[in-house]
Amino acid sequence: MIIALAQINPTVGDLTGNASKIISFTRQASEQGAELVIFPELCITGYPPLDLLESEYFIDSVEAAVGALSKALPQDVGVIIGAPVRNLAATGKRLFNVALLLENGEIVASYSKQLLPTYDVFDEYRYFEPGDSCDIIEWRGVKFGLHICEDMWNNEENAAFHMYDENPVDALADQGAQIFLNLSASPFSSGKHDKRNRVIGETCREHGIPFVLVNTVGANTEIIFDGDSRVHDASGRRILCAPSFEEALLLWDTEKHYDVCPMTHSDIGDVHAALVMGLRDYFEKTGIFSKALVGLSGGIDSAVTCALATAALGPDRVVGVTMPSVYSSTGSVDDSRVLAENLGIEFHKIPIADIVEQFEVSLKPAFGGMDHDITEENIQSRSRGILLMALSNKFSHLLLATGNKSEMSVGYATLYGDMNGGLAVLSDVYKTEVYQLAEYINSLAGSDVIPRNTIEKVPSAELRPDQTDQDSLPEYSVLDTILELYIEELLDVDEIVNRTGYDQELVKKILGMVDRTEFKRRQAAPGLRVSSKAFGIGRRVPIVMRWHRNRSTINADVKDL
Structure with a gap:
């Protein structure tokens, strides 16, 4: 037969x-x-x-x-x-x-x-x-x-x-x-x-x-x-x-x-193919968008997202936009432009310095002379979000959120700013895997489509002078190990410490960041699932809770009853 x-x-x-x-x-x-x-x-x-x-x-x-x-x-x-x-x-x-x-x-x-x-x-x-x-x-x-x-x-x-x-x-x-x-x-x-x-x-x-x-x-x-x-x-x-x-x-x-x-x-080859197909099917099956839109920061996440979109839809249906602030390096703007040229996509530059300044002027009376902090940093991200959503609305573009799973896990992302979008392409891809994807994309192309400087420079949100991601987070190799053990393998603090040898206070801090920022992820764009446990419909964690997930203190707490 x-x-x-x-x-x-x-x-x-x-x-x-x-x-x-x-x-x-x-x-x-x-x-x-x-x-x-x-x-x-x-x-x-x-x-x-x-x-x-x-x-x-x-x-x-x-x-x-x-x-x-x-x-x-x-x-x-x-x-x-x-x-x-x-x-x-x-x-x-x-x-x-x-x-x-x-x-x-x-x-x-x-x-x-x-x-x-x-x-x-x-x-x-x-x-x-x-x-x-x-x-x-x-x-x-x-x-x-x-x-x-x-x-x-x-x-x-x-x-x-x-x-x-x-x-x-x-x-x-x-x-x-x-x-x-x-x-x-x-x-x-x-x-x-x-x-x-x-x-x-x-x-x-x-x-x-x-x-x-x-x-x-x-x-x-x-x-x-x-x-x-x-x-x-x-x-x-x-x-x-x-x-x-x-x-x-x-x-x-x-x-x-x-x-x-x-x-x-190969694992990285399958993840690449999955993301390309996932993005293409989301775009084609919804049938309501004309092009995909990506905010280009000069960093690796937006570069990989843009390259995936180009592979999925073709360069004629992808638009890249760089939105420099007073803290953006010349290199970041140049890397965004070179990426767009390498991919052959439409490219725009819209500075945000004047927009951010006007926000600060308008808020000055209410802030009453308080020092600058993360609030002003987020104003920059939200200014970009407003611009990208305006372009999305005007031209029926699908805005792609570019945040990775490491950032989404610990809340290293801005609601109504860089989290804006109709689809989060990398939300189930850890930062260390994003680097692997970048190298894989370049190997497929046979050249550095994603600029070498984008891959090798120190990661930074560029929202304040001399900022790097590691000002707020441990090295990504450490962070991603902790996150994977917590999110995919469902281990608690003590088990992660025993498995890795990492400092207990660091592990507690990371798990606490994950738990506290569930409210952000609940408002995030749907993300393409490529792991055994992705954020979204497959992971249901309460926003309002006081469970600390630290096994070593449970018995002590119970004894106090």
Whole structure:
């Protein structure tokens, strides 16, 4: 049997567009001899549809789209799609997350997802009822172990903890499945490719059954899907693999022998590709912007953001603006201009000294002779924010916020200033990774598109004389280590100190800064997710709280009760 893996890029809510894409890919696969074509999880709606699923009108439209799609598909080809399906029982959530097998205008089989992830960016139990049966589907003489995304992730035999009692993969194997088929909407995060290799390889080796994974590709708001669809043989070898971060159609002849797929991945290369695709899809799928707009400071964050935007949209759809103040160095302005020239983008210079001076004149009576402090520094940032938003409004440009995850973590960013924007491209990329991205971008170009001076100079916000980032923060290599252990690994003060040997007071200070500035992040632009724990919908921390996260003082506090 020839099975086609259709790795497509759906858009949330675009039922007509998604259905048309399914028809197009099915026709291509059929022309190449495929008998069965498999599409990703919830491909008819796009993933995640969120509260669209609570709209009766939306679900009515989904049913109509599935009905029309089934009639429009080529005859004598089996097509498996993902769609929400109503739960007709008197109890339970009103929908199931379902894989539907369509053939000759009919739904000939279905499977309802059993394991519903409700953590991080996932909130499926908010909408879906878990499926209560796990039966193989026999079609054209082959017994398929059909399941959906999370259903495969409970099969890590050596895991210390399992989130669910059920293991659909084991249940399907026990019923005699000959091929595992998994429809996924599995988001990208750095290292996810290797994790899939491990989990699927272990599953195949445990059961002696080949495995087909069809994952969605593309980005919907902040969540990025890398595709990475593949086929593993019964021994666990990855024998066919689709390219990541692009649509693809992959055909597997179950009767043929294949060598191991040679495709390799690099973490920084994947992050770069993810950000480019995430930015492009945000821009294209929203469909409301004419160009992307970037405020250029001469620093590395804005330079990398601008280079990513140019890679995503092309130089004709990117605008760079430098806005020097009295504290801006000549080098920063020159580096911004050189970057724009290297990228071939539109470039403007709008000084802010007069604007900032007028703010200070207007505020002088209210401030009553108080010394200059961070207030005046933030006025500079907010003056730039006003200018950038004015350009965004006037020309329908998408303003890109340029702050990185290190800065966003500790609040080293100005509300209504440099945090302004419709999308935060680097908000899930630590500062040390931004430097890696800059070098990677230059290596792709074969030249210093991002000026060498931008990469090598000491980081500075240039909001006061001789300012550097390290006036307020530790070295970024130290800061990022602490932040990653806290945010991604969820360690507390004592555990971080024990792991790193860093000073306890420093660690307490950094974690306190993260906690205190949650109110800023709640007002930030949506950010592209490339790590296992990004700020946004996947990290829910209270703004109002008095939890200090210092394990060593807990017992002492309790004893005082």
